[in-house]
Amino acid sequence: MSVPSDRRSRKRLATREGISIAATRLFFERGFDHVTVDEIAAAADVGRMTVFNHFPRKEDMFFDRDEEGREILREALRQADPRIAPIETLRLLAHRLVAEKSPYLNFSADGQGFIETIEASETLKARARAIRDELAQVVSVALSECVGREPADPAAHLAAGLLLATWTVAFIHAHRTYRQGHDTEKAEAAFLALVDRGTIGLKAAMAGTPYA
Structure with missing residues (x-):
């Protein structure tokens, strides 16, 4: 910030x-x-x-850093290398955030405390779901803008939904991995492995569009 x-x-x-x-x-x-x-x-x-x-x-x-996180995603697509497809840009962003030890991908004791606090509160769980839905809309608009399409482009909405589903599954799995062995590097590797695998499927699903 x-x-x-x-x-x-x-x-x-x-x-x-x-x-x-x-x-x-x-x-x-x-x-x-x-x-x-x-x-x-x-x-x-x-x-x-x-x-x-x-x-x-x-x-x-x-969730006081919610807007900052959204801006990181927007900025990654705004500043993307035009030779790299948007979906690949976001995969590379995931790797960069992990390498930089971003607080958004904090697979550690502190990060575990954050997750456990959410899990213990229905209010926080509801807000986390709402943030995920709002983030999908943010990503959809950012994707469409970076390729010059209308914000309502259904392909952008589909790509954003699949992307957020991939990152959510990877995030949850990484925290479970950390919880089992308290190994941050192993948790980070688990997160990135699922992001990479999900990105392969996402590229296949979006083949023939400017997003892939």
């Missing part, structure tokens, strides 16, 4: 990050459903309304 140049924006960002850090610590310690907004405000040393000014919903504090 880029740092704002003006002092007021930097202060606002610091307040937001402070709230997020305090909330995440409480969620991990006690479970999402057992933490109140008032407790988060007290832990972050801000007022209740300040919390809501930054995060309209409590679950937004847990």
Whole structure:
């Protein structure tokens, strides 16, 4: 995330990050459903309304990097090498994020805590499903834009849906792999192996389109 140049924006960002850090610590310690907004405000040393000014919903504090993740996908397609098909661009992005130890693909004790907190809360599970659906729409639009097609292109919608299904299965499998042996490298390899395999199928499904 880029740092704002003006002092007021930097202060606002610091307040937001402070709230997020305090909330995440409480969620991990006690479970999402057992933490109140008032407790988060007290832990972050801000007022209740300040919390809501930054995060309209409590679950937004847990998934506070959602928009940043969407922008990573958009930017990868905007800046893609025109000689490389969009589907391959996103496969390469998965490999780059793993190599860079991206927090979005964190197969470690911290990442496991994140997953376990979601699994223990129906509210978080519902929001995670909604984010996945929203992300499919983001990817669909980004795919269509990068090849000069209309946002409603059904081929882009199909490609985005198959891509998100692949990444979701790979993500879940990687966390299960980590849970079994606490081996981050093995979990990362498991994630990428499924992404690569899914990409082969995705390219076959999208053959004859500019996405493959």
